[in-house]
Amino acid sequence: MTAADLNTGTGGLKIRGLHKHYGTFTAVDGIDLDVPEGSFFALLGPSGCGKTTTLRMVAGLEEPTAGEIMIGGKDISRQRPYQRPVNTVFQSYALFPHMTIFENVAFGLRRRKVDGVDAKVKEMLDLVEMGHLAHRKPTQLSGGQQQRIAVVRALVNKPKVLLLDEPLGALDLKLRRQMQLELKRIQTEVGITFIHVTHDQEEAMTMADTIAVLNKGKVEQMGAPVDLYENPRTAFVAGFLGQTNLLTAKVVGTSGDVLTTDFHGIKITMPVSRMAATTQEVEVGVRPEKIHIAELGEAPVGRNVVDGVIIDASFIGVSTQYVIRTLADAEEEITVFTQNSSTSLRRVGETVSAYWHPDHTFGLHEGAWQEAEAAEVAS
Amino acid sequence: MTAIAHVPPTGGTATPPPEPGRSNKLTPYFLLLPAGLALLVFFVLPILTLINTSLQSGGLEEGYTFTWSFSNYWDVWVDYWPQFLRSFVYAGSATVLAILIAYPIAYMIAFKAGQWRSILLVLIIAPFFTSFLIRTLAWTTILSDTGPVTSFFRSIHVLALTDWIGLTSDSRILATPLAVILGLTYNFLPFMTLPLYASLEKQDPGLLQAAGDLYASSWQGFWKITWPLSLPGVISGTLLTFIPAAGDYVNATFLGSMRESMTGNAIDALFLRIRDYSHAAALSVSLMAAIVVLVIYYVRRSGTEDLV
Numbered sequence: 001m002t003a004a005d006l007n008t009g010t011g012g013l014k015i016r017g018l019h020k021h022y023g024t025f026t027a028v029d030g031i032d033l034d035v036p037e038g039s040f041f042a043l044l045g046p047s048g049c050g051k052t053t054t055l056r057m058v059a060g061l062e063e064p065t066a067g068e069i070m071i072g073g074k075d076i077s078r079q080r081p082y083q084r085p086v087n088t089v090f091q092s093y094a095l096f097p098h099m100t101i102f103e104n105v106a107f108g109l110r111r112r113k114v115d116g117v118d119a120k121v122k123e124m125l126d127l128v129e130m131g132h133l134a135h136r137k138p139t140q141l142s143g144g145q146q147q148r149i150a151v152v153r154a155l156v157n158k159p160k161v162l163l164l165d166e167p168l169g170a171l172d173l174k175l176r177r178q179m180q181l182e183l184k185r186i187q188t189e190v191g192i193t194f195i196h197v198t199h200d201q202e203e204a205m206t207m208a209d210t211i212a213v214l215n216k217g218k219v220e221q222m223g224a225p226v227d228l229y230e231n232p233r234t235a236f237v238a239g240f241l242g243q244t245n246l247l248t249a250k251v252v253g254t255s256g257d258v259l260t261t262d263f264h265g266i267k268i269t270m271p272v273s274r275m276a277a278t279t280q281e282v283e284v285g286v287r288p289e290k291i292h293i294a295e296l297g298e299a300p301v302g303r304n305v306v307d308g309v310i311i312d313a314s315f316i317g318v319s320t321q322y323v324i325r326t327l328a329d330a331e332e333e334i335t336v337f338t339q340n341s342s343t344s345l346r347r348v349g350e351t352v353s354a355y356w357h358p359d360h361t362f363g364l365h366e367g368a369w370q371e372a373e374a375a376e377v378a379s
Numbered sequence: 380m381t382a383i384a385h386v387p388p389t390g391g392t393a394t395p396p397p398e399p400g401r402s403n404k405l406t407p408y409f410l411l412l413p414a415g416l417a418l419l420v421f422f423v424l425p426i427l428t429l430i431n432t433s434l435q436s437g438g439l440e441e442g443y444t445f446t447w448s449f450s451n452y453w454d455v456w457v458d459y460w461p462q463f464l465r466s467f468v469y470a471g472s473a474t475v476l477a478i479l480i481a482y483p484i485a486y487m488i489a490f491k492a493g494q495w496r497s498i499l500l501v502l503i504i505a506p507f508f509t510s511f512l513i514r515t516l517a518w519t520t521i522l523s524d525t526g527p528v529t530s531f532f533r534s535i536h537v538l539a540l541t542d543w544i545g546l547t548s549d550s551r552i553l554a555t556p557l558a559v560i561l562g563l564t565y566n567f568l569p570f571m572t573l574p575l576y577a578s579l580e581k582q583d584p585g586l587l588q589a590a591g592d593l594y595a596s597s598w599q600g601f602w603k604i605t606w607p608l609s610l611p612g613v614i615s616g617t618l619l620t621f622i623p624a625a626g627d628y629v630n631a632t633f634l635g636s637m638r639e640s641m642t643g644n645a646i647d648a649l650f651l652r653i654r655d656y657s658h659a660a661a662l663s664v665s666l667m668a669a670i671v672v673l674v675i676y677y678v679r680r681s682g683t684e685d686l687v
Binding site for chain 1: 583585586588589590591593594595596599604607608
């Protein structure tokens, strides 16, 4: 997605310099976002990162302290909630308990005195295959069904942007997986821009085309799920989206596209573009599943190789997780996930070579491991 | 799997199920017994006695005999229909006034009071710490002819208007229908406020947000969401206010005059002063029957069973 694609249509959302202060507390601290029309966009972050506040400001339920919110190039940040071309799916669904499913879905259309309410409601109920439940009351539906009704009650108004505030939070794990796919299907079918707030990185990665990772009221990094995961630019993103290994190293030079670092005499290389720090002292990172294990000294040429002793091995069925203490620095440990494609497992106490492709390496600033660990706990 | 061999045989050490016996089957009935007896002794028997008395004829000197004299009912209707009518008009007006006053109060406490909520709720029931009689008597001072309230409304010519309608007379408030209605409203206001508060307080504020998100103005949000969801509270508040107000005679005694006497006053006079027990009983049964019929009609009309 390039900048030229952004906001060319009418349903794109653009946020510039958005701030929200509550007294001395800063909930949102200068957020810039570009959400292309028709995309499934996720705001991901731990609780208190400002994602819900941002969403509520887009919905008009909170007033920004400063900043612009634009939909299709028009600033809506001073409009009343009902004047904005957005609708919200609330975390608690907020279905009206005294109305039938039909009347719930028809509510927005009736308030705007739109023609052809019956047909529009029916079309929406058919979209989620719930037409036969039109005359039930919300309490007579299951959690997943209520969730679907909450989504179509908002969608029937044809908003330019649909806001979803942790909509799957109240569902159990199995139903959540099912609803993730269902929401994705609905979004693809209607083509409306979805902005989904969640603290669940797996949920965000499953559904969204683009994720903005938020921390302490700021956007840490924005991009496609695979980019965020494979090439995190901050320690927070590295830690929040899955596990990561970080080794303290020194930059010794670059030649062409290749940047070389030194870890206690061991050369670790990576593409220049994957180094986020500009200092000499850095941390080199690699995801646990990118690492392979070979007999000591038998790692293939052209890989980053760190030798170490296996100090822990946990068999998890499809994979095994090893913890390797490096020979070069007894303080540093590397976690490795290996697929159990062979039957023989490594034993604790074996000295081995851990290796990975330089393209899977990324570089962060010094001291990143502490932030990454904190983020991992928060995720 | 070897692990299975270590599982103890099921059932062997399990606690035996409680023995099914006659005592277990009867337990619920034993538990119902105290309430059932209380209902029988303090409700069913007195009502039967009352109905029995209402169909007797005779007098204090010659004694009362049961004679199926349904004419008692006709007699009290002919003699006391104005009191009967007043009971329902005054109680109805007081109930409407109580809704108008209590709904905003309950709404404020439920949605806007924040940390003051519990204090305000205590203030609502605080009047109960004083006797019902004292509170009603206090209103005679508040509404007295030379008091500030009467002087104020007289000076802005409101009393001229209420005189004309018939709510007051002679430019005074005390000893007029208005005084009785105000007294009834005041005395039963907490019975209206508390059920309203209970039904408002449990509403999810997210519903109004959702209504706003779906283009409802705050006014529409109130009438489409808050009000229908508070109907159970409105109905129970109405019943708790109307029923005791219709049978009340204290307010009419202290705040009204002979012209404002209600059914309760008539029953009081018949039972305790005239000692015409059969007619007093007939009037009591009539009042009770009228209230029951009205309540059944009202609850049916409002269709509470459809509400959550």
